[in-house]
Amino acid sequence: MTETMKQIALASRPKGAPTPENFRLEELPIPTPAEGEVLVRVHYMSLDPYMRGRMDDSKSYAANIPVDGKMEGGSVGEIIASNAEGYAVGEFVMGGFGWATHAAVPAVGLAKVDPKVTPITYSLGVLGMPGFTGWLGLMEFGKPKAGETLVVAAATGPVGSMVGQVAKSLGLRTVGIAGGPEKCKMAVEQFGFDECLDHHAYDSADALRDDLGKACPDGIDIYFENVGGKVLEAVLPLMNLFGRIPLCGMIAWYNETKEVDAGLTGQQIWRHALVQSLSINGFIISNYWDRMGDFHKAVGPMIASGAVAVQEDITEGLENAPDAFIKLLTGGNTGKAMVKVI
Amino acid sequence: MTETMKQIALASRPKGAPTPENFRLEELPIPTPAEGEVLVRVHYMSLDPYMRGRMDDSKSYAANIPVDGKMEGGSVGEIIASNAEGYAVGEFVMGGFGWATHAAVPAVGLAKVDPKVTPITYSLGVLGMPGFTGWLGLMEFGKPKAGETLVVAAATGPVGSMVGQVAKSLGLRTVGIAGGPEKCKMAVEQFGFDECLDHHAYDSADALRDDLGKACPDGIDIYFENVGGKVLEAVLPLMNLFGRIPLCGMIAWYNETKEVDAGLTGQQIWRHALVQSLSINGFIISNYWDRMGDFHKAVGPMIASGAVAVQEDITEGLENAPDAFIKLLTGGNTGKAMVKVI
Structure with a gap:
């Protein structure tokens, strides 16, 4: 047999x-x-x-x-x-x-x-690929500084929650975006976000931007990008001068069957990148495996202490x-x- | 009086x-x-x-x-x-x-x-603002390395010609884009570009991309962006992994009256930035006046020697x-x- x-x-x-x-x-x-x-x-x-x-x-x-x-x-x-x-x-x-x-x-x-x-x-x-993606992107391309404001979507996901918790531990204001009131509750209570917005509650990027602006009274210094779509459209005008956008995914667009997205043009992205002196860095985590040891050294103790929840x-x-x-x-x-x- | x-x-x-x-x-x-x-x-x-x-x-x-x-x-x-x-x-x-x-x-x-x-x-x-813009953007955000390929549009302009000549002196392959055969001739003969394409000769980004691909057989490592529009659309898919895009202007879009540019969506830019691990940096030269002395020190002798033409x-x-x-x-x-x- x-x-x-x-x-x-x-x-x-x-x-x-x-x-x-x-x-x-x-x-x-x-x-x-x-x-x-x-x-x-x-x-x-x-x-x-x-x-x-x-x-x-x-x-x-x-x-x-x-x-x-x-x-x-x-x-x-x-x-x-x-x-x-x-x-x-x-x-x-x-x-x-x-x-x-x-x-x-x-x-x-x-x-x-x-x-x-x-x-x-x-x-x-x-401690694997998703957590490593969040940590590496934040540290390498986000260049976080205490007192700054960070926004990340999919805030309760394994990437977003790592980004938020590491940023919080470095003294940043962290604002999450997640789908549904339960996830938003978890983002704040379990992952320590200062605020979390439910993107289901907004039918347009403009409406989301209004509330995001209130949650980020000093503007946004780091937008850790893993979703694209409506959230990106809401975030871009709020980015501060010299803002950073580490870009590791765009899940909102993965299931799109056509390329044209009338909501956000290439010209608009370019204009914001220029006017606000943005630094946008796409990255694929598999090109950074040599940094995995640094990641475990930094985040292992944070899991042990409870600063990073699982x-x-x-x-x-x-x-x-x-x-x-x-x-x-x-x-x-x-x-x-x-x-x-x- | x-x-x-x-x-x-x-x-x-x-x-x-x-x-x-x-x-x-x-x-x-x-x-x-x-x-x-x-x-x-x-x-x-x-x-x-x-x-x-x-x-x-x-x-x-x-x-x-x-x-x-x-x-x-x-x-x-x-x-x-x-x-x-x-x-x-x-x-x-x-x-x-x-x-x-x-x-x-x-x-x-x-x-x-x-x-x-x-x-x-x-x-x-x-030696003023435009030349300084070209030099600063190339050195600070382009991170040029000998053997790489650089593309810049408005190649005979004061920014593009500086970018091309400094890159050439550092051992890069330089490909210019300019409007009309006379400017292309000048780009090659006076500013030392390895090749120059006349963007008037192409009625679509795809057609321009075909010839650009031939002029850049090893792909594009640095695209110094000062025009946007059709050239950007042609260039993006040709960018190599870890390519850099210093962004100081988008003249092709300055006179546009509507924001929508069907030719290039935000999603497309994002997809290229992610898939090719691009580093895109918008910058405004007035934030870098403290580097003007470095610029004069680097480029002054190049003007004297003829490596940079006026x-x-x-x-x-x-x-x-x-x-x-x-x-x-x-x-x-x-x-x-x-x-x-x-």
């Missing part, structure tokens, strides 16, 4: 928002690790907005997933067979195992995770990953989205 | 491109310098694209000119009466004397110019300033535009 594993493939490319039909659950034999490889039994799998871009065939910063190919993503799991020196059965590792219960992968490049030190889910969230949104079962991912793209999650696979 | 002077006032705000009717030539008595002031007889007056923004009443980085107010601008002239210690009759000074034959202004803040060292027109062009486009007579300015905004000038007032 051959043991089988499960994985989820890209059945078809989405037009606009993904639907369950774009995914396909497959069953196939568990592979045998080749020389230098380990076989990993995945415990937790991460769901992140960037995965939406991989489902398209447009140019992006990473290769696209081919139709019928396995959905990609980071996971953490246990080595259950090893054909690689230095990687023992029973050890936990993090890597790009995709949307799957098992994966045989080269051991080189896998990060070991010690469940005795921190819960293994941390390696996918608060909020995870865990879905049970690989077969439910597509629904959880679709929900993530419309802001339906609360905290770092992941799937418990085992 | 009271001696009179001439000045040009803003008669009305332009809608789109300025017309001669937006200006008014006025004659008024020559003022007497108050305590601490000097009376300057203007010799040369600068014409620069930024002046277009001052004619509007929209928010900009500097105060707008009131209707019926004197047109503003930098000039160089001779002190013909002094009521300020340390400023003698016969000395030459540079300052914001406006579009006028004479001005009585506070002596504090006026930069002295020595006609024995360099021609006084240099202080308005190659090209001036001088119009005779204050009364012809409006026409020369209108021509400037459509690229009708060749080299640094100025008006000989005396």
Whole structure:
């Protein structure tokens, strides 16, 4: 009897928002690790907005997933067979195992995770890629200074909540934007934002801007950008001279099927960048892995002290990953989205 | 008999491109310098694209000119009466004397110019604000490295030609964009660009991009932005990973009467900034006057050695300033535009 594993493939490319039909659950034999490889039994799998871009065939910063190919993503799991020196059965590792219960992968490049030190889910969230994205973008491109004002959207997400908490600890005024009153409550109570605005409550960028202006009486010095769309349109005119915009995502635009966004023209962005002397820096976190050690050194103690709170949104079962991912793209999650696979 | 002077006032705000009717030539008595002031007889007056923004009443980085107010601008002239210690009759000074034959202004803040060292027109062009803008933006935000490729539009203008020549001297491949075959010839022969494309020859950003791609076989590392519009749209997809865009102007958009520019959306700019990890920095040169000394130290010797060429486009007579300015905004000038007032 051959043991089988499960994985989820890209059945078809989405037009606009993904639907369950774009995914396909497959069953196939568990592979045998080749020389230098380990076989990993995945415990937790991460769901992140960037995965939406991989489902398209447009140019992006990473290769696209081919139709019928396995959905990609980071996971953490246990080595259950090893054909690689230095990687023992029973050890936990993090890597790009995709949307799957098992994966045989080269051991080189896998990060070991010690469940005795921190819960293994941390390696996918608060101490993993999303938390690192927030910290790196804020410190490297946001250049925070005490007394300044920072705005970040998706304020209860794993990126936004890290940005807000690190900025707060550095003495900035932090204003979050989130979807719904519950998330706004959590942003303030759990993640220490000075204020949080519910973007669902505003039907236009102008209306959102009015209240944002009140929440930021001294203007905005740093806008950590991970959403684009209406929030960006509201924020831009409020940016102070020499404001900084680290840009790591634009989830509001990921599901757009047409390029034209009448609400915000290229000319308007350019005019604000010029008139307010803005510094806008796009960045892809995978180009900064060498800074991961600095990140753990800075933020590890903040988790231990409670200055950085952990909020995870865990879905049970690989077969439910597509629904959880679709929900993530419309802001339906609360905290770092992941799937418990085992 | 009271001696009179001439000045040009803003008669009305332009809608789109300025017309001669937006200006008014006025004659008024020559003022007497108050305590601490000097009376300057203007010799040369600068014409620069930024002046277009001052004619509007929209928010900009500097105060707008009131209707019926004197047109503003930098000039160089001779002190013909002094009521300020340390400023003698016969000395030459540079300052914001406006579009006028004479001005009585506070002596504090006026930069002295020595006609024995360099021609006084240099202080308005190659060694003045426009040349300084090109050098500062390139060095501070362009971060040029030998072997990289730089693109700049308005390549024969005082900003673009400085950018191209300094970049060339640092070992970059330089590709200019200019309006018309004569300017392109000048860009290559006089300013040392490796190639220059005539943007009049392309009726779409896509067509311009095709040829730009051929002129930049290794992609574009630095796009020095002073025009916006079609050129920006052509350039963005060609930017390399970690590309830099110093942004000091957007002349192609100055005369636009509506904000919507269907050719380039905010979303597109954001997507390129993210996917290509671009660094976009808007800057206003007046925030960097403290670097002027560094600039003169770096570029002065390059002018002396011929590595930086000087090209001036001088119009005779204050009364012809409006026409020369209108021509400037459509690229009708060749080299640094100025008006000989005396």
